[in-house]
Amino acid sequence: MDELLHYSPEELNLAGFRLQYLEVLNWGTFNKVRWQIQPNGHNALLTGDIGSGKSTLVDALTCLLVPHNKIVFNKAAGAEGKERNLLSYVRGEYKKEKEEITKVAKKVYLRPDDNTYTVVIGNFHNQGYQENICLAQFFWIGKEGKVDKLLAIATIPLTIKDHFGNFTDINDLRKKLRNIAGVQLFNDNFSQYSEHFRRLFGMNSDKAIDLFYQTVSMKSVSSLTDFVREQMLERTDVKEQIVSLLKRFDDLNKSHAAVVHAREQHQILKPLTEACIDYGNVTREIENIEAMLEVMPAWFAEKKWVLLEEAIEDSERELERVTQQQKHIAQELYDLENRRQTLTQDIANNGGRRIEQIASEIKRHEQDKDGKSKEFEEYERFALQTGLKSVQNETDFQSNIKKANEINEMCIHLEAQLREQRDNLVSDLRKQETECILEQRELQSLKERKTQIPAWLISFRTQLCVDLRIE
Numbered sequence: 001m002d003e004l005l006h007y008s009p010e011e012l013n014l015a016g017f018r019l020q021y022l023e024v025l026n027w028g029t030f031n032k033v034r035w036q037i038q039p040n041g042h043n044a045l046l047t048g049d050i051g052s053g054k055s056t057l058v059d060a061l062t063c064l065l066v067p068h069n070k071i072v073f074n075k076a077a078g079a080e081g082k083e084r085n086l087l088s089y090v091r092g093e094y095k096k097e098k099e100e101i102t103k104v105a106k107k108v109y110l111r112p113d114d115n116t117y118t119v120v121i122g123n124f125h126n127q128g129y130q131e132n133i134c135l136a137q138f139f140w141i142g143k144e145g146k147v148d149k150l151l152a153i154a155t156i157p158l159t160i161k162d163h164f165g166n167f168t169d170i171n172d173l174r175k176k177l178r179n180i181a182g183v184q185l186f187n188d189n190f191s192q193y194s195e196h197f198r199r200l201f202g203m204n205s206d207k208a209i210d211l212f213y214q215t216v217s218m219k220s221v222s223s224l225t226d227f228v229r230e231q232m233l234e235r236t237d238v239k240e241q242i243v244s245l246l247k248r249f250d251d252l253n254k255s256h257a258a259v260v261h262a263r264e265q266h267q268i269l270k271p272l273t274e275a276c277i278d279y280g281n282v283t284r285e286i287e288n289i290e291a292m293l294e295v296m297p298a299w300f301a302e303k304k305w306v307l308l309e310e311a312i313e314d315s316e317r318e319l320e321r322v323t324q325q326q327k328h329i330a331q332e333l334y335d336l337e338n339r340r341q342t343l344t345q346d347i348a349n350n351g352g353r354r355i356e357q358i359a360s361e362i363k364r365h366e367q368d369k370d371g372k373s374k375e376f377e378e379y380e381r382f383a384l385q386t387g388l389k390s391v392q393n394e395t396d397f398q399s400n401i402k403k404a405n406e407i408n409e410m411c412i413h414l415e416a417q418l419r420e421q422r423d424n425l426v427s428d429l430r431k432q433e434t435e436c437i438l439e440q441r442e443l444q445s446l447k448e449r450k451t452q453i454p455a456w457l458i459s460f461r462t463q464l465c466v467d468l469r470i471e
Contacts, residue, residue, distance in 0.1 A: 014041045014042070014127050015127070015128055016126060016128075017124040017125065017126045017131075017133060017201055018039070018041035018042075018124060018125060018126075018127075019039050019041070019044075019061075019122060019123075019124055020038070020039070020040060020041060020123045020124060020125040020132075020157070021036055021037065021038040021039070021040070021122075021123050022036065022037050022057065022060065022061055022120075022121070022122050022123075023035070023036045023119070023120070023121040023122075023159065023160050024036075024057070024060050024118075024119070024120050024121075025118065025119040025160050025164070026090070026092065026111060026116060026117065026118045026119070027056065027060050027089055027090075027118050027119075027120055028053065028056040028059075028060075028088075028089045028092060028093075028094075029053055029056060029092060029094050029110065030053060030056065031092050031110045031111065034160050034161065037057065041125055041127060046058075055074050056074075056089070058216060059071070059073050059074065059084075059089070060120045060122075061122060061216070062213060062216060063086075063120055063137060064120060064122045064135040064137060065135070065194075065197075065209055065212060065213075066209060066212070066213045067190050067191075067194065068086055068149075068190065070213070071213070073085060073086075073088075073089070086139070086147050087145075087146075087147050088107070088109075089118065090111070090116065090117075090118045090139045090140075090141065090147055091109040091110070091111050091112060091116065091141075092109050092110030092111040092116075093107050093108065093109050093110075094108060094109075094110055095107075095108050096108065114141040114145070115141075116140070116141065117138065117139065117140040117141075118138070118139040118140070119136070119137070119138055119139075119160050119164045120136070120137045120139075121134065121135070121136045121137075121158055121159065121160060121164075122134070122135045122136075123135075123157045123158065124201075131155070132154075132155060132156055132157050133153070133154075133155065133197060133200050133201065134153070134154040134155070134156065134157055134158045135152075135153060135197060136151075136152040136153075136154065136158050136163075136164070137149060137150070137151055137152070138150040138151075138152070138164065138170075138173070140170065148170075148188065149187075149188045149190075150170065150173070150174070150185065150187060150188075151185070151186040151187065151188070151189070151190065151193040152177060152183055152184065152185050152186070153183075153184050153186070153193065153196055153197050153200070154180070154182050154183040154184070155182040155200075156180075156181075156182045156183075158183075163176075163177065163180065184196065194206065194209070314384060314385075317384075318381070318384055321380075321390070329373075343358075379391070383400055386404065386407060387407075388400045388403060388404065441455060442454070442455050445458065
């Protein structure tokens with residue numbers, strides 16, 4: 001509130017966008033000279049004699065805001081029909097003369113040449129925000145004598161002298177205006193032009209433009225109520241709204257019936273869908289099992305082939321080891337034979353009881369050696385079969401014992417698992433065989449009779465008839 005006290009009443013009345021100035025060039029009877037009025041945001045009174053151009057300036061301001069096809073030009077002067085149009089303003093029509101021969105009224109123009117052009121500029125200034133919205137329209141005579149238009153909106157003040165002069169043709173003017181910051185061109189599209197300046201002015205609807213057009217050239221108001229009803233209120237077609245409402249209700253009713261019908265169909269088909277899903281799952285599981293059964297012989301053959309290759313490699317390594325061992329033993333045997341011969345020769349040379357003892361010990365040690373060799377070979381064979389390494393010393397032997405105990409525990413655990421798995425499979429097999437026998441009996445019973453009554457119920461009925469002694 002304190003801020004409002006610093007402004008004078010005149011400054012407070014200038015809030016919003018207000019007309020700063022209006023410029024025209026070659027508009028109607030304002031010929032070849034740039035004409036300008038400057039309200040500077042204040043209320044202005046435009047007076048003058050009849051025919052001095054008051055309505056012409058009002059029409060220029062109206063052209064900036066109202067679509068050209070809706071304007072009745074010279075309405076401010078009381079014109080009822082289309083005695084003026086946009087072409088007459090661009091060419092500068094100022095009177096009509098009758099020809100002496102034909103007695104037909106002929107229009108007289110200030111600018112009969114087609115090279116003429118017209119410029120109308122209106123700048124609106126918002127003093128509170130220091131903003132400008134400048135509307136500019138450029139007209140020239142195009143093909144077939146029609147008026148072509150170039151519409152422009154700028155956020156900076158535009159003038160005829162600075163911005164619409166010194167150009168060679170319309171393309172040069174367009175290029176010149178596009179290079180100016182804040183200027184936007186719309187060519188001959190008045191709807192986009194109107195939508196853009198209404199958005200800049202903060203107008204939510206084009207009703208304000210229609211009201212401006214109705215009041216700018218108004219002479220009198222016979223009925224204020226009728227004027228407000230017709231010009232300031234939106235028209236409402238009740239019958240059309242009722243028809244639209246009935247049609248919408250009918251569409252919604254049909255949609256609701258369709259939704260209810262679809263929901264009923266969904267509830268009916270839902271069990272079938274679930275059964276189809278279960279059937280598909282079971283079918284896929286059966287197909288997977290059958291596929292596994294088909295590839296199982298090949299899988300086992302591959303595993304067997306791998307095991308046979310490993311066994312062949314182990315046998316070849318064992319054969320090589322035994323061959324080396326045989327060579328070593330043959331060498332030892334050869335050395336011992338040489339030693340025996342040497343000893344035999346020594347005995348023959350020296351003789352005595354000690355020699356006989358030594359012979360007896362040699363024989364006993366030979367027997368022990370043979371037994372130990374057989375035990376060692378058997379141990380080596382078992383160790384290699386179980387994946388243990390060959391023993392070269394006591395440490396290797398202890399390591400093989402520890403590893404053998406671990407392998408034994410693992411084999412016991414694996415044997416228990418396989419036995420349990422075998423028992424489960426045998427139990428399932430027996431259960432499946434029992435069910436298969438029952439199903440076969442039921443199928444055989446159904447083949448023997450025409451009804452679909454279960455066999456147990458037939459048996460029950462037969463027994464009941466026997467007990468009651470009836471057929």
